[in-house]
Amino acid sequence: MIVCHCNRLTANDIGDAVECLKSNCANPDLCPDNVYGELGACPRCCNCFPLAEATIREAELRFISKSQLTSPTPLSAENRIS
């Protein structure tokens, strides 16, 4: 699905950029400007921003879910066997 017609950016492109930004920094600024910049693009008319922001949020949630599935959860003190 095309999200940004000016730059021909798809939802998958945006998802890839979000994943890259989240992988390189714990708390990146995921505004459309930064995400588009990661893709070598630059906003023009900005009409796509509402859809881009929703797509970025979805991609961020997918990244967080995937990270939680792959990283081990440390045991809390009360759950440890001593």
Ligand code: FES
């Ligand atoms: S549609 Fe994305 S900047 Fe114009």
